[in-house]
Amino acid sequence: METSKRYKFLALCALMVSLVEAVDRNNFKTCEQSSFCRRLRGVKPGESKYELNLGSLQVSDTTIEAELVNKEADVTFKFVLTALVDNTFRVVVDEVKPLHPRYKVEGALDGEPQVSKLELLERSSEQVVIKSGDNKVIIKAAPLKVEFYQGDSLASVVNGRGLFVFEHLRAKKVEGDVVTNLDEQPQQTEDPGAWEENFKSHHDTKPRGPEAVGVDITFPGAHRAYGLPEHADRFALRSTDARGTDPYRLYNLDVFEYELDTTMAIYGSVPVLYAHSPERTVGVFWLNAAETWVDISNSKDTNVVSSIVNLVSGQQTETHVNAHFMSESGIVDLFVFLGPTPQKAVQQYAKLTGSAPLPQYFALGYHQCRWNYNDEDDVRTVVENFDEHDMPLDVMWLDIEYTDGKKYFTWDPIKFKHPAVMQQNLTATGRKLVVIIDPHIKREGGYFLHEEALANDYYVKNKDGSVYEGWCWPGSSSYLDLFNPKVREYYAGLYALDKFTGSTNDLYIWNDMNEPSVFNGPEITMPKDCVHYGDWEHRHVHNVYGLFYIMATYQGLLNRANNKLRPFVLTRAHYSGAQRYAAVWTGDNAADWSHLAISLPMCLSEAMGGISFCGADIGGFFNNPDEELLQRWYQTGAWLPFFRAHAHIDTKRREPYLYNQDVRTRIRNALRQRYVHLPLWYTLFWEHYRTGNPVIRPLVYEYPTQTDLFDIDDEILIGSSILAHPVTKSGATTENVFLPGGAKEIWYDIEDYRPLPGTGYLSIPVTMDKVPVYYRGGSIIPRKDRPRRASTLTHDDPFTLYVALDNNKRAEGTLYIDDYQSFDYKNKKYLYIKFVYENGKLTSSFIDGDANYQTKAWLERVVVIGPPSGIKEAKITSKKLGTVKLKVSYDGENRSLTIRKPGVNLQETFSISLH
């Protein structure tokens, strides 16, 4: 939602400086303004001081362990390499005897990683060679270097360039005491920000001094790097270098009117990176919750710096990608995924951090939000208008103004006097309500939450132990310390139906501002020397604050419904693992074509980072979209997993029914396009939950060897069966659409079923009514073609199967069916059906034979796209129906064949043959 516009207004007014229409970059640090980034980026390649003492090597079934020594500072660390299942390795380096404990990230991993056996192949004082599965790892001692081989080819090297740094914790030297410690060699002059640091008017006391960690990873042969969300940037990562672009920054921040095409940090941080070549995909996951910067250099962007690097390190200038991870604190905890395909690498990451649990069906429908719907009447009128214009709508949303004075878990006593009745009115037509709940707590006497938090000592503290006060929507606010398990339990309890007065089980939650956003804090967030439960400084845990917050919300919603109903939570801040609790949206975008376009690469990056449930505010949050932009945005948003319109309080109303008939019709069509495909979306979310496969995918995910599509991010795949190329330019009359897969791949236009070959770029004429979207030949797409006012009302409606035949007149697909809302699927109450069409016959079978669900849904129609010719009739056979003849009809151009009313209940297996 909203950033700090109002607050800034006050602040800026005071300064008499006019507000500019873009991000104020001065509010946010560059690498040069951040001491540890300066320090680590300044490390020279090829001069690594870190050596393994292989005399200390210990080998177990699954791990090897040895001392790692910083020769220069004479400090000893522990190096541990563990083999994990699924071609995954973990490298952990920590201090042996740290002055203070070092933070190890909690909450991100989905349980303890499963270990795998490793085998010692070779051991000398120079190196150790181990094997796990088909993979080999060579660990070199001096300097430290870890080479990962997939089969016999080198996939990735850790510390190949020698940029590894582990700043051990140390006592601050007293002034004039420099020479007394004879143990340490005379050090280089310390960075001026090592022990304390200023940014604008903010002072960071850094009580533990320098404690940064960094490592470089090279990917020989890699063509591209992907990942590292969240950035408002292209899908393929750009090369960053010391002279021009800052490294990709991962530090959850509330950036007002964020800029596009930059490596600046925004709301989320997912430190997973994939290096891709036609031969393989390798992933690395840098598990660290502190502020992190990542330099990327790609040999294709050869520049002065990388050639100097190559010169120094003696590397050949072959195709490769280099990455350099730098974090302010924590330990080195690195996972390496050896793929070798993009699917495998993403699934390996999902195995570690979890996939999104199956959402309720309604959550995939259309969401209508605005800052703010003014009162209960307003909410009712909006819904009535959607109904009057026959536009489907599943969820109404309320932004901060519904509260009593920005006190969460309360309702405005005048405007939202009957919240339960309002929710009943919504559910009467199958709808839900989502309200916003933010982590800042208004410091107001008499506010139960504030008083309870104070009384129980639940707030985040200043470095001196007093309660931290920041400024946010309510004015003076404090922040719950969610790292304390008791606080999370307390917080989850606030969602209990008897505690949150006026709430019902049809009320779901939107967690915003959870970076956390603090209007008067450094970089609009909490000071780094604030103190959390367990004596961790905010600097150690910043990037997982939002994660712990949504964790508690999710738990609260689970508890509230006795673990019966699947929670729905939307979050702005996120970190690896957030997918287990919440959907994510791209925050406060703007009504601008460039923002519409960037929504695709942003969500693709999130999807590769395990967060499939992603969307952007339809229409753009700031400013007013014109009609063309708004229509295109609906047409685009219909193909992203999270489909919500939202608008800033200063914008004009833009509910789709407010426009003229042409516009209304187009938006209604876009909404319907979404709704008819909900069975596919739902099935994809089910499969994501089971396998970690993203719901939306970049082309490279399905076509990893096709080098000419490595940079394409203006089109997306929905599963593997739909390719959408949304129109994101004003006044477009043609679109350059890339169809992948080669001459044998057929792509069918979803409106007229015209077949097109997968031979690369095609110029496709478009109109305001036309968006290039295709079914892949070879796929079967389940749909529900009957419009309803809300998705929940389609539960018993019949299905239509769209059977798009490939070159060999074959196709297959899946369909998942359940009750749309409960956790009964965990008790095998569902149908997971596989459809195969081959040799003129469509057959269904159950993938999980032991699962079952009593559905009323039946098969209404089968549309065979690219059908065989001369078909006169079809016959369906099932246990209950026996064999029944069915009518068939070709469309006018013989591009499709419709089989009329098979009528079989989906709970029954069947076959349909064409004659």
Next chain:
Amino acid sequence: MSSSRLLLNFNLKHSILIILIIVCEILTSEVPRPRGVSLSRASLYDPEKDFVCLDGTISIPFTHVNDDYCDCPDGSDEPGTSACPNGIFHCTNAGHKPLNIHSSRVKDGICDCCDGSDEHGNNNVNCVNNCYELGRSAREEAQRQAELIKVGNQMRLEFSQKGIQIKQEKKEKLVELEKHKAEAEAVLKEKESLKNEVEVLEGAALEQYKKIEEEERKRKEEAEAADTRIEATETFNRFDSNKDGKVDISELQTRQTFDKDRNGEVSEEEAKFFLNEEESVDLEAFITLAWPRIKPFMMLDAGLFKPPIKEGEEEEQEHINEEHEGEAEELTEEELHEGEESEFGGEEDEEEPEEEIEEKATETSTPAPPQYDEETQKLVDAANEARKEYESAKQAVRDIQTELNNIEEYLEKDYGPDEEFAVLEGQCFEYTDHEYIYKLCPFDKTIQQPKSNSLETRLGTWSRWAGPDINKYQIMMYERGQSCWNGPQRSTKVRVACGSENKVISVTEPNRCEYQFDFITPAACKELASDSEDDVHDEL
């Protein structure tokens, strides 16, 4: 159901209605037709024949009608199911108004028709037929409305009479004023000719005095022009270093005086500016066109010239100086130069300061008016007196004109077809919510005022009627209110409906800074044919 009991409860008009409904019910049961088909279309669905889609596209066996599969492109084969995305379901709703609903509402678990027919056969939901209850309250409501309109209409007629009367009065006043105006204009004419006569005499008497003054002024001007010319020519000769009789860009570029942006060099553009955007100028052009631009900079350079600063600018400058301490001097100049360029665009701005200087110069150098001889003084006095009388006659005409304009403005305003809204003008109607008091002053303005203080915010100024074509008097627009911070000017849409009194009944802000008032008034009460009965007729 007991129709007799119902009959007792209603007056004759309604009993007829009930009978019609019952007849309709009987017909319904007697004319078999597929579910979801209105009576008027029943004949199109003949079970004895194949069904032809109503758009004529295809023909299907009648068994395919309402078989929960969409065959017709227009959806007409599935009037009673949800199979066609574009279908319409007709609920008879006996006892209440019939209703057409989207086929997407059929069998979706929600009772949309009061007779429950849209959920027929859906075991998940049990729809209670409440058409008679709804119908009764609808009829009662309709009756209340009718009565309200009747009463309201009576009041409207009174309003209208008053409105017409006001208008009549205004018109009469207008005629009267026109007459006054003509009289006043005649007086003015007379006074004017009087004045002219006296002024001729006065003018002649003053002629010689004027001549002396004029000559003095001319002499001074010429002297000044000559001075300027000399100075300009000297400068020209100095600048024209190659002595080709022209000053060109390169010649100016050597002179730091013309480095307007103080970046250390005189760019071609900067030089060009001083040459009146020419490549080069000859002496004559230099004097007339270039010199006015050059001179201030040379004076600046010599420290002779302090640019005049307006008060507002001064403040701004101070502010800038505060922000850029140390650079103050430089910025002052920059600011000035920028202002010159962008705001005035060259020539005028250079003249302005000179003019001011000139004015000051003449003021101080003009001698006090000479003493006139007695006769002349008499003439001057008489002329002054004539001028005074002339002015007051003029004022009288102006006053009448103002009044006339007001009346004309009134007569141009649209107070409704029968002047029924006119009486609302001059009144204000308040609405209070928990935070604000809102005021609607029809044909004038809308106002918001916090309860806690009396700081009024204007939400709009009367602009126009803006209802739909069928009745534009349903909506009043008040526009051009106070601007919102960082937003548009406030505006108010007033929805006008029939009521037995004048009252604002709700105020909302659907869009930021766009307000909506609901206002009821007898002025909006007009008797119209009731549509509820029309529907039933249609059904029959």
